[in-house]
Amino acid sequence: MFYFQLVIMAGTVLLAYYFEYTDTFPVHIQGFFCFDKAFSKPYPGPDESSNVPPVLVYSLVAAIPTITILAGEVMVFFMRSEGMLEKTIVTADCCYFNPLLRRIVRFLGVYTFGVFTTTIFASAGQVVTGNQTPHFLSACRPNYTALGCHSNLQYITERKACTGNPLIVASARKSFPSKDAALSVFSAVYTVMYVTLVFRTKGTRLTKPTLSLTLLCLAMLVGVVRVAEYRNHWADVLAGYFTGGAIAVFLVTCVINSFQQTKPPPMPVRPQRPESVLGMPMVALPCVESPLEKLSGTQVRGGSGLVAGLHT
Template sequence: MPFDKTRWETYKYILLELVIMAGTVMLAYYFEYTDTFNVHVQGFFCYDSAYTKPYLGPEESSAIPPVLLYAVVAGVPTLVITVTETAMFLMQYTSKELDSREKSIVTGDCCYLNPLVRRTFRFLGVYAFGLFTTDIFVNAGQVVTGNLAPHFLTVCKPNFTALGCQQALRYISHQEACTGNVDDILRARKTFPSKEAALSVYAALYLAMYITCTVKAKGTRLAKPVMSLGLMCLAFLTGINRVAEYRNHWSDVIAGFIIGVAIATFLVVCVVHNFQGKLLLSEESSQDGMDGPPMMGAQRVESPLEKYIASQMAELREEEQGPRSWTDRILNFVSWATGISPSRFRHLRHTRQ
């Protein structure tokens, strides 16, 4: 079997992307569910009013619990992108004359990948990569800074008398000062930046830019900004809820917003190029055909619009030469509808005669 360099290059790039994605997921897992990275222990002043807010219970009791947030962040963009790409593909599929070469993209020697599947997986793959990257950035910031939550002293429950806090400005830096629940104390040390704010604004901005750049249907000039601003408003309300429930400071939420916006903007602009890369059918197929090895003997397929324009130009030339019969007019119309040249019809007619 001869060595196919092009196919090997394709497989190599796919393997590299899978390795990068797997490494990103594993790093996010270690940050999230293991104690591999120790959280920095930040001290506090006795009776500091910035950390004496009431503790309203675990994260599950919040107005926006983690389960709901993660389900929305993962499910809504996946559903919207899949439905939109499918609708666009069906609209183009039924509105154009396309042969089998234009309706599928060859990858290798034996596998054919539908452009709908390729485009959908591309946008969703970039989105998932950005989601895990945002989580890594946020967890890294929380581990390095160890910033305290507004309710830290409430869950820490320090013995101020034993710590010698007769002076209000005494600084406590050792970890053994707290007597409360260890898990609550650890979560109260990981607030900067806000993970909920970063993930929500990342998902909202990515989806808003996708809707704005991809959907080109008539009558959506006002619908697209309304949907986009609605998504951004939900992300903003998520950050406000974190501050209202004394789970994050304003600085934590703003830092989370900055991280989410930066990652979403970078991926959309530099990786998927504002979702303006390749169309679902004909243009994507032609581009992929140019990137791969040349196809020997492949004929160019004219679109219906090109055939119609050519027939109209032929009619103008014939009108300049002289009047045409009704038979010629019918032949031109049938030629435009079927794609067969008028000369072939005339040849068949003369042959029968």
């Protein structure tokens, strides 16, 4: 089972790589209306020039949950003695994970799987829909004269309508859903659920809500910046929020059972055998009540009642 999970993880990483860095899955090319104001926003530059560049987003997505889970599991391990009872067989009867290491690997492994799964879902949506960004026409640079555009109602479907940089044009066709918004919300929701379900704070009730709301606000801020810089529409950001949040909730509640402590299974109770006579086990036979026993029992109860009446 452990090696099967490694195969699934490797397949997920490989699929995310093919979506992100190769042309294995070509982007669907949608048409556009001439002079469409929804796609005529100025080109904001590459993603690296954003106020929230992808490097910063990915660094926070990797660092914040990892540090939180490591700190939380260390505290839980030293504060709860029942965690010492957990043991998990990995390869043979002699090989066990330490309880602390086991929970860390479990939670971070599921989180890593969720990150790549969110990337696959977001990339698949972008490839299948091919929705344009708000700055698509600025990146496409269509030759309206050659295309014969005379009004805003004319729809252009030609694949070679764009004269801009092909890489920038291809990136401008990947708007729905917003991948940065999906990853940010997935990381925030996963971490918030971990903090809420695992951490036990004494003396104050505002520590966990403050930390949770801070993480959620940072995730929401990523989507707001994407819209403000004309890199995504509001619908793209909301779809990214829903995608990342849904995957996080599913993994926490259905895969790792809301971060609950795993208890060792109870030892099976063996049925007690009847006592043996002279080393030979006795066989339990079914008992059938005889009519004579019923009659004698009735007579005894009747005699007892008669004796009690005489005494009284």
